[in-house]
Amino acid sequence: MTDSLPTTSAGAPTQGAAPTRPAGTAPGTPGAAVVVDHVSHTYGRGDTAHHAIHDLNFEVMPKECVSIVGPSGAGKTTLLRTLAGLLQPSEGAVWVNGKKNTGVPDGMAMVFQDYSRSLLPWLSVERNVAFPIAGSSLSKPERKALVDESLEAVGLKGFEKRYPWQLSGGMQQRVAIARALAYRPKLMLMDEPFASVDAQTREGLEDLVLSIRDRYDMTILFVTHDIDESVYLANRVLVLSRPPATLVEDIRVELAEPRDQITTREDPAFIHLRGHVARLIHSGGEPV
Numbered sequence: 001m002t003d004s005l006p007t008t009s010a011g012a013p014t015q016g017a018a019p020t021r022p023a024g025t026a027p028g029t030p031g032a033a034v035v036v037d038h039v040s041h042t043y044g045r046g047d048t049a050h051h052a053i054h055d056l057n058f059e060v061m062p063k064e065c066v067s068i069v070g071p072s073g074a075g076k077t078t079l080l081r082t083l084a085g086l087l088q089p090s091e092g093a094v095w096v097n098g099k100k101n102t103g104v105p106d107g108m109a110m111v112f113q114d115y116s117r118s119l120l121p122w123l124s125v126e127r128n129v130a131f132p133i134a135g136s137s138l139s140k141p142e143r144k145a146l147v148d149e150s151l152e153a154v155g156l157k158g159f160e161k162r163y164p165w166q167l168s169g170g171m172q173q174r175v176a177i178a179r180a181l182a183y184r185p186k187l188m189l190m191d192e193p194f195a196s197v198d199a200q201t202r203e204g205l206e207d208l209v210l211s212i213r214d215r216y217d218m219t220i221l222f223v224t225h226d227i228d229e230s231v232y233l234a235n236r237v238l239v240l241s242r243p244p245a246t247l248v249e250d251i252r253v254e255l256a257e258p259r260d261q262i263t264t265r266e267d268p269a270f271i272h273l274r275g276h277v278a279r280l281i282h283s284g285g286e287p288v
């Protein structure tokens with residue numbers, strides 16, 4: 001996919017080429033939530049340059065939940081930062097909901113691993129959740145309704161007046177998710193959001209992600225180191241190679257819905273997929 005297809009000097013498509021896309025419209029499938037179009041990124045220059053990601057091409061349709069996995073240091077966070085508009089790629093472009101990213105896109109929220117740094121300790125739970133919509137044109141009752149519904153969606157009704165430091169790690173991450181939800185994003189980017197919680201809490205948070213995706217019709221991109229989690233949550237798993245990261249495989253996950261922590265993980269198709277993803281990661285992107 002490129003921004004525009006080759007044309008003759010008169011502007012007509014060259015023979016055999018697909019019709020030219022109107023200027024300013026996204027490449028890829030019409031209606032795609034995200035299009036990553038020949039994206040590469042190199043940090044620094046000269047001797048210290050690090051080519052992190054190389055010529056990544058993929059798209060994500062609305063309401064898909066897509067996991068991104070790869071070896072440590074592959075460039076997963078770099079990719080997510082280009083999607084979030086926090087980093088301009090050295091080459092290529094990212095399109096979100098039909099618009100080319102030139103900064104943080106509209107309708108996008110991000111959840112990070114380190115909830116203790118993303119929540120404001122001097123604000124109560126409800127004020128943390130209200131923070132991103134504080135400057136919006138919504139009325140006070142509308143903002144309160146959004147905050148109340150978001151806290152209810154993450155199972156934290158009744159904890160509005162607490163402070164983050166009065167909650168467990170898993171509850172704090174729920175507050176961070178509620179804060180992202182209050183904004184009613186169409187696209188949620190999650191960077192290893194459950195890496196700092198225990199295994200049982202993690203399962204609850206995974207199911208929370210699936211339930212909010214269905215409740216709010218969101219598109220979710222999810223970076224994780226946990227192979228089982230990457231399969232359990234996703235409609236597709238994108239496997240990146242060692243750096244400079246290329247896309248090794250785009251794996252479709254066709255497990256029964258709704259997913260269940262016990263029966264899904266016992267499903268032979270799940271066991272096969274997690275083995276396949278693990279082999280790809282451990283080979284660093286070589287064919288397996």
Ligand SMILES: Nc1ncnc2c1ncn2[C@@H]1O[C@H](COP(=O)(O)OP(=O)(O)OP(=O)(O)O)[C@@H](O)[C@H]1O
Nearest residue numbers: 043044050052070071072073074075076077078079
């Ligand atoms: N701001 C930066 N300046 C220079 N190099 C950077 C910068 N940010 C990341 N890198 C390098 O780019 C590479 C990819 O980093 P990135 O954080 O995207 O990988 P990752 O796959 O998310 O890593 P991990 O799995 O360990 O979380 C790493 O080698 C990292 O050192």
